[in-house]
Amino acid sequence: MSVNIEVEQYKIRSEPYYHSQSNEIALYEAAYAARLPVMLKGPTGCGKSRFVEYMAWKIGKPLITVACNEDMTASDLIGRFLLDKDGTRWQDGPLTLAARVGAICYLDEIVEARKDTTVVIHPLTDYRRTLPLDRKGELIAAHPDFQLVISYNPGYQSLMKDLKQSTKQRFTALEFDYADAHTETLIVAREAGVDAGVAAKLVDIAHRARALKGHGLEEGISTRLLVYAGNLMAQGIDAQDACRMALVRPITDDADIRSTLDHAIDLVFA
Ligand SMILES: Nc1ncnc2c1ncn2[C@@H]1O[C@H](COP(=O)(O)OP(=O)(O)OP(=O)(O)O)[C@@H](O)[C@H]1O
Numbered sequence: 603m604s605v606n607i608e609v610e611q612y613k614i615r616s617e618p619y620y621h622s623q624s625n626e627i628a629l630y631e632a633a634y635a636a637r638l639p640v641m642l643k644g645p646t647g648c649g650k651s652r653f654v655e656y657m658a659w660k661i662g663k664p665l666i667t668v669a670c671n672e673d674m675t676a677s678d679l680i681g682r683f684l685l686d687k688d689g690t691r692w693q694d695g696p697l698t699l700a701a702r703v704g705a706i707c708y709l710d711e712i713v714e715a716r717k718d719t720t721v722v723i724h725p726l727t728d729y730r731r732t733l734p735l736d737r738k739g740e741l742i743a744a745h746p747d748f749q750l751v752i753s754y755n756p757g758y759q760s761l762m763k764d765l766k767q768s769t770k771q772r773f774t775a776l777e778f779d780y781a782d783a784h785t786e787t788l789i790v791a792r793e794a795g796v797d798a799g800v801a802a803k804l805v806d807i808a809h810r811a812r813a814l815k816g817h818g819l820e821e822g823i824s825t826r827l828l829v830y831a832g833n834l835m836a837q838g839i840d841a842q843d844a845c846r847m848a849l850v851r852p853i854t855d856d857a858d859i860r861s862t863l864d865h866a867i868d869l870v871f872a
């Protein structure tokens with residue numbers, strides 16, 4: 603399959619719904635224009651991935667997303683030789699493909715990946731803009747349109763798993779958080795198809811839960827979970843049941859916290 607055909611599938615055809623929180627769209631556009639690498643920081647489910655999809659659509663470049671995990675090696679990103687009936691054949695990994703064709707490459711949860719993985723992005727993210735394929739003996743000069751974006755949940759990382767300064771300092775960074783109550787209400791209403799009054803109640807519950815972060819809750823209720831609760835309600839599920847299932851049970855196993863949150867739900871939806 604030629605690279606051009608392959609990359610077609612990474613183009614985003616219709617406008618993703620994204621509600622901006624601040625001036626992040628203009629900041630990202632400037633970073634892209636200068637071809638600076640961008641790091642998106644923020645808690646789970648606050649809109650980082652949606653933002654990259656939206657920006658890739660707006661700028662009109664293909665987006666190649668890689669969900670990183672602890673088993674991921676540098677070869678998973680760069681590529682490897684495969685054995686087939688005619689012998690060996692090189693297959694580009696997603697990072698190499700993005701660098702060749704000029705895509706935006708989004709490495710989601712980069713800290714999860716092994717240390718050797720972060721090193722391969724170094725020459726791509728400084729003035730060199732190159733990617734050495736050591737095994738293949740090839741040095742790729744990144745396509746002028748190529749950009750690297752990584753996401754990073756501060757807070758969740760142990761000291762052992764933090765990114766090195768030499769990696770961090772190759773990126774510009776945008777800090778994300780859950781949107782303000784008004785904006786989050788609009789997002790939840792639109793994404794879940796519930797009316798604004800219901801969405802506002804879901805956001806109210808989220809605010810009560812977020813206040814418990816660090817006091818028995820590791821993380822507050824994300825926008826993603828609010829959308830889930832709305833999705834269940836749009837299916838005809840009773841509000842309290844939907845909230846217990848989507849907002850409370852996923853985030854805690856602690857009986858006290860659970861009953862505190864269940865109580866908040868009963869109050870809000872009484
Ligand atoms: N600003 C926003 N505009 C539109 N939808 C949003 C926005 N913020 C959050 N959402 C909704 O929340 C959901 C979760 O957002 P997203 O997947 O982008 O989170 P994330 O920050 O990438 O989380 P993770 O770190 O877990 O990958 C989206 O699918 C969307 O429904």
Ligand SMILES: [Mg+2]
Nearest residue numbers: 650651652710
């Ligand atoms: Mg994401």
